Amino acid sequence: MTYRTSLTALALAGLVALPSPAAAADAGPDASTAATPGPSSGVSSVHWTSCPDYSDEALLSLRVTEEQIPAFRALMKRLECGTVSVPLNHRDPGGRTIDIAVTRLAATDGARRLGALAVLPGGPGNSGYLDPILRAALRNQEMAKLNERYDVIGFDPRGVGYSTKVACPITPVGPQEPGTLTEEAARKIYAAQIAANQRCGRSNPAFLGQLTTENVAEDLDLVRTALGERTLNLLGFSWGTRLGMVYRSRFPEHTGRAFLDSVAPPWTRLDQHMKDSAEAAERDFGRMAAWLARRDETYGLGATARQVREGVAKLVRAYDTNPKIYTDLRRPVDGSAVADLARRNSTEWTRAGRALAELRTATGTTAPPTVKELLGAPMTGTPVPGVPEALNMTMNLAVACNEDGSRAAFDTAWRDYQRLVKRHPATGRAWGPGFMCAGWPLPVQQATLKRGGGSLVLAGHLHEFMSVYDWTLQTRRAVGGTVYTVADDVHVSTTRVPECAADVVRYFETGRIGRGCAGSAIPS
Incomplete structure (x- = not known):
């Protein structure tokens, strides 16, 4: 589980709490009106409807x-779209219900059909509605084969997209001043985060308190029932790996083959999550530093990995001491921006190296070109009309905080942050104090994971920091399964790399899997 979304990344840095009132008004039906009295009994069924129609502009934004x-539109003609009614509170099955949006792309080779495969989206809070197309049929030629023998199932988890959802109608916590974060400024951010979280959590506790991974797993099993499937095979990404673990623990008899990519840890403490991720990011920067050193004639950042490390750490300190405000860049460039460039994965080393080199000699009032390219995009933007919601920030926050077993007090979070920055001089400033769930007023709810004997593959990426490789090993000890090692640092890259994707498809067809694959290639 990575909590990799824009909300979480900013909240961990103490910059953002929740969507603005304008975003809230646009985010979908309020649960108080969307939830309706539920049936006291009966088997779930899918209410099939026509699928949405998307403009070319909307598709390009996806x-x-x-x-x-043209291929996307052809696949949309095959896609089935509907909703399944589920209890808002699974402990009260006769109470209010909410709708879960579901899609199905039926197997093209019906005579050799192997069953249904559910794609489990990341986040928490990401949409999975179009995943049968975007993550399977349209991803590459290898992944397209998955749909030959499997019905591929997509869905929006509760709180997301076309499913019933809410939005916290409050103003985001404002950004800190650029430069070194002082304790005084951090205390103000902490207090603002507490106030924001309490307003959010108390705005609709009946709904927000039901946003948990376990409840999403319960919803998914009702989707399985509604589709008439005896079992579901699972393909999970990022937070979807956590969902897969919980589903498999809760419904082992209904779980078929499961492939989980970029594996979440078997625990839900955000303080430990950030600590482990920060250590992995600094470690991976060592690989980037060695790569840059071998290309010193191009980047001029140092002829050895040690020189590059020391030079970038010096650059972090320099920009924290003297932040720069560029007229054509919304984001101030301080130590956190430099550290953000240093923790980019290998697919971006070329551009990140250029940007770091530009910052060593930057002058003038406008941003250097590669710096602007990498840091210039606004953190939020005006959505294209008709585009399905990609991320629901309220769901992201609620699931993370409902399950966070830490919720550290200020003194603890501040001490941990100072240690983190000191121990990780190149990348540490890209993180912030762990204030995300401070003051969250709803109780901690954590699912119980169980070992199972069914088929399970845990795909861990050897060098990535968003889902640390050691979490894969910890998860295997907790729930069992086979480790599949991807020798890259790129989050959920397995199905994007054709050689690795071929292994994924072969696994779902035969139940057999190798030891791993190379993953995304390091730039030459």
Whole structure:
């Protein structure tokens, strides 16, 4: 589980709490009106409806290329769309209900059909509605084969997208002043985060308190029942790996083959999550530093990995001491921005290296070109009309905080942050104090994981920091399974790399898996 979304990354830095009132008004039906009295008994069924229609502009914003648009539209003609009614509170099955949006892309080779495979989205809070197309049929030629023998199932978890959801109608916590974060400034951010979290949590506790991974797993099993499937096979990404673990623990008899990519830890403490991730990010920067050193003639950052490390750490300190405000860049460039460049994964080393080199000699009032390219995009933007919601920030916050077993007090979070920055001089400033769940007023709810004997593959990426490789090993000890090692640092890259994707498809067809794959290639 990575909590990798824009909300979480900013909240961990103490910059953001929740969507603005404008975003809240746009985020979908309020649960108080969308939830309705539920049936006292009966078997779930899918209420099939027509699928949405998307403009070319909307598809481009979903990263569908112009060349892929005709294929996407052809797949949409095959896609089935509907909703399944589930209890808001699974402990009160006769109470209010909410709708879970579901999609199905039926197997093209019905005579050799192996069953249904549910794609489990990341986040928490990411949409999975179009995943049968975007993560399977349209991803690459290898992944497209998955749909030959499997019905591929997508869904929006409760609180997301076309499913019933809410939004906290409060103003985000404002950004800190650029430069070194002082204790005084941190205390103000902490107090603002507490106030924001309490307003959010108390705005609709009946709904927000039911946003947990375990409840999403319960919803998914009702989706399985509604589809008439005896078992579900699972393909999970990021937080979806946590969902897969919980589903498999809760419903082992209904779980078929499961492949979980970029594996979450078997625990839900955000303080430990950030500590482990920060250590992995600094460690991976060592690989980047060695790569840059071998190309010193191009980047001029040092002829050895040690020189690059020391130079970047010096650059972090320099920009914290003297932050720069560029007229064409919304984000101030301080130590946190430099550290953000230093923790980029290998697919971005070329551009990150150029940006770091530019910052060593930058002058003038406008940002250097690569710095602007990497740091210039606004953190939030005006959505394209008709685009399905990619991330629900309220769901992201609620699931993370409902399950966070730490919720550290200020003194503890501040001490941990200072240690983190000191221990990780190149990348540590990209993080912030662990204030995300401070003051969250709802009780901690944690699912129980159980070992199982069914087929399970845990894909861990050897060098990534968003889902640390050691978490894969910890998870295997907790729930069992086979470790599949991807020798890269790229989050959930397995199905994007054709050689690795071929292993994923082969696993779902045969139940057999190798030891791993190379993953995303390091730039030459």
